[in-house]
Amino acid sequence: MQPPRCCCLLLLLYLFLLSGTWATLEGTVTLRLLHTSTFQNTSFVETEGLALLEDIELGSLDKHTWSIHFHQPWVHPALTRKDWDTIDNMFRIYLLRFSHLINEGAMQKDVPYPFVAQSMIGCELYPNRTSRTFVYVGYNGQDFLSFDTDNVTWTLSQNTDLSRYVLAYLKNHIAFSGRVDVLFSDTCINAMEKLLTYGRAALERQELPVVTVFARTPSPQQLLLVCHVTAFYPRPISVAWLRDGQEVPPGPQLSTGPVLPNADLTYQLRSVLAVAPQDGHSYACRVRHRSLGTRSLLVPWGNSQLLLITALLAGLLGAAAVAALLLLAVWRRRKHQRVEESESRNSTLSKEA
Template identity: 30%
Template structure:
């Protein structure tokens, strides 16, 4: 696996306020996952991702790559795309056969999952490195180290056996090295350039507060919802004054159907300790103007309710006193 030093091209010299848009590490990864239900039934899925954005899918019936954006092809030629399709089509046929053959020897117990991730990553400064990982049931068996493939230290004899078989397939190994050292870096840089309008898209989030399920007597679960944001990185905290509240918990950041993101941030507090709490949202689309949502719990309206109940009681008591005195 080669480690390349490649100029960032015009994509990293984007004009205007977005000139630093790609100065953080970003990766392009191809993911192959196989679900082995038994020794004759396997479900195959292939996809490709630029960071957290899926850019390519896979049609299992035709064996064709699905380009999810007009710029997903980058600068790859038709011949290169065809070669990639043939590689993944053949890989998706041969790999399950090999796994079935060695499942008993490697002590793979049905049903199980195999995941192979390979790709390249662009570092700030222009260096591009490649990676390859092979995992069984979420446990890594093979990985790259110092730009070469090795069995994972915690993989035991199973990792050694898989590594030995991988090294024996020189033709497949050569193709993978070419994809990682040549095809992937060119595709990464070209789709960053071609897709920068979408990748640099800024969408302001919407935020609102709610009360979650009752966590216990005398306590409340406060929830800050943030939705519709793009890009994905965001900072959301429950605060009082300038102090972040301990116990703040954040959900996973989940995708919306329109390509934006959604998350929730929780804080469990004593019902009597809610005064001055607010949710603070920071995002690149806000231009430094954070969203501040101050908590307005029903305790204010509760005071009005209590007042509405007490006033008639006081009046009734006074009336009863007057009537008694008159009687």
């Protein structure tokens, strides 16, 4: 089943903002639960959610029944029925109290409807087996408040009537904050460790990047060299332009866009370099990615492209020459065999005569 549209938008935003670190299973691994509540009025709230292990969608929350829909076949078997019952009960309580608290604050402080409240809850597991739990709450797309799990306290991210109301409520209900800390810390880390075991193949998946270099001419005085990299996984990647073998430093002539997701859970990236037509330099796009190991992909343009074509033609001619020599050798061997067979038959006939 496909995730809700709102969750897809939330996922795209998360992937757009995600930093390009070289995370591996030996490094830091993060489990995130993204939740969006749209408050249409005082009596109607629409809630949706999405769970991510790194960038893999584990499941989504049905906005009508609040039941979990699994997106990977290995997710449900990873936990026992008791574990899933605990998680289901925990989030129903959290979502009910979250909606009630935000709605009460909006009515008390005359906040205009409609508005959107979001939260990102999760945990990080570090290489030394230590962990951290986090809770971030947003209001209309901006940071609202966060939960400090070390000190079990809430911190304001914006100073408004609504945020102060919510903070005062949470400070007066210390037991609720403690329950949030215990439930999310223990449950999140335990669930993540089991999910890592079952989902290791998905997390370790690697797809080679496909690189295309082409040019555009917005004006006679300018040439835009475009390096389009797509179909790679995992997300972290390094793309650079080389001028005569030297890396082009950052500047106004170089523009590299964000890493964007494809529909098949691979990624794409585009880097554009502005140059003067026929400036006499050779250019190449260099790509480094985990799937390539210690190697790099180097796709040339300009003079270096002619060298590449020459090298390819030379390779093809060399292969053709080798094939011709092999065919000649086979033909000569067969001809020799036919001569020997003919001489053998003639000798036999001579003896019989």
